[in-house]
Amino acid sequence: MEYKEFLKTTLPHLGLRWRRFNRKSIRNRVIDRMRQLNLHTWSDYKRHVLENEEERYLLTGMLAVTISRFWRNSSLFERLEKKWLPVLLEAVSPEETVQIWSAGCASGEEPYSLLILWQESFANSGRSLRLLASDSDTHCLKRARQARYPASSFREMPLQLRQEYFANEKGTFSLRHDLSQKIEWFEHNLIWEPPPMNNHLIFCRNLVYTYFVDALQDEITRRFHQALVAGGFLVVGRKDRLPHGTGELFRLVEHPVYQTIDVPGAI
Template structure:
C-alpha cells in the first residue's frame, strides 16, 4: 500500500486535471505548477481513500460527487492573495471621479450597484464599502455591493468579516479604527458596514448564474483574469459587458487590459488610472445579453 505522501501526480494525470479545471472555470494551469497542484490536492486523495491522481480525476468526473469535489479542489488550487485598500488609487478614483460621473447627467443614477468579481476573502468588497461611506453614500438606499468568488471557503470568510493583521497592511490607520472592531479572534467589520455587502459563490464562466448579480454600474475584476486562458477571458469580458448598464465602468488590475480581448468598451482616462466604460449609447440589453437578476441596482 502506498502512503499518501508517496503518491505522485504524473504528467498525463496533470494534463487531465488541468483540462478539467480549465473547462470548468477558465483557470489555466501551467506545467510548472504541477508540483504545487500535487502537494495541494494530495490530501483529497487521502480523504477519499484513493491511490492515484487518476482515480481522483475519475471522481471529479462522476455525476453524483464530482461537482462538490471540484469545488473542494478549486478551494485548494486557487490563489487568494488580497488585503484592504489594495491598489488604492482605484478607490480614490471611485470616490472622486466615478461616483460623481454616475450621479450627474447624462446618467444621473439614483442608486448604484457594484460587483466585485473574484472577491477572494472579501477585503476588496469592504474597501469599496468604506470608500462609498467616506464619499457620503448611505448604503441600502444609495448603494448595493455584491462580491463573488469561485471558492466557497473564501465566500464564507468574506461573509464572516473577521480579519488578521496581514489584511491591514495598506489601509489608513484612521479608517481601520473607524470601521473595524477588535475582538479576541481578530478585527471584525462593523455590522452596519457589513450589512451593505452581499456575497455569493459564482463561476465567471456560468452566465446563467451570473445573472443573479443583476445589472450593475461598476465591476471590479482585479488580478483575476490573468489566471484565465484567452478564450475564457473573452467569454468573461463579454459577460461583464452584458451585466453593465450603459455608461457603467469596468476596473481591471494595473497590469491587465482589454487589448486583443474586446473592442466593445470605451477607454476612459482618469487622473491616475485608465478604466473601461460600456458606451452610454449602448443598447440597454445587448444582443445575446441576460435579462433580470435579483441583486444589483434594481433597474429593469
C-alpha cells in the first residue's frame, strides 16, 4: 500500500476528504509518527489507526492545515463593513449583545480581523460585541493569544491598519493594543463537540466545507443552523459551498454569506 491508498481508504473513517491531504509535508509528518510507533508499512499504520481511537484523534491533529491570514478574501471584509454588519445591527435590538463566533480560527488571524473591523467601524455605535474564537489545535490557540505574526500574514490587510494595530519588531508584527483579551478563546472540535449557541454570525472558512466529507458537512451545517439565532449569518470560505441537502436551512445571500431560513425578516 502507498501513501495515496492509505489516505483513500483511511481518511473517510475520520470524516475527511482524502485528496486534500495528498501533500509531501503531511506525508512526512505521518511517516515520523510511524517511526515513533515502530511501524514500517502503510497497511500496519492503517490497522493501528482503525483499531485505536486515540490514534485517530492524533492523526486528525497531524493532518490539520493551519494556514490563515488577516483580511483573507479582502472583498468579504469590505462587504461585511458596508453591508452585512449594518444589516445585522439593524435587525438586532440595541440592548442585545452581538455574538460572533470564528470556528476553526487558526492562530487568530480571522477573529482579530473581525475585531479590528469592529473597532474601526462599529465600536462607536454604542453596540456591544461578544467575539468567540475556537480551534481544535491548542498550539494554534497559544499562538493566537501571543498575537505575533510574520509579514506574510498581512498581505491582504490594508497597510494602514497593520501600522495602526501592530508593532514591527524586526520583521515580526505584535498586536499593539491588548485586543487579545477582548476575544473568548476556547479549544473546540467541530466534529465531536456541540457548538456555542445564540450566535448572530458564524465564520467557518476553509475547514468544514473544504476538508470534511459530505455527510459530516451536512451534520455540522445543521448544528450551525441551531447555533444561530433566526436570520443569523454563516460565512464560509471563498471556494466553499454548503452541501445541497441543507438548502432548506440556509439561503445564499451573497457568496460566501449565507442566512438562515426561518421566520421572514427575523434575526
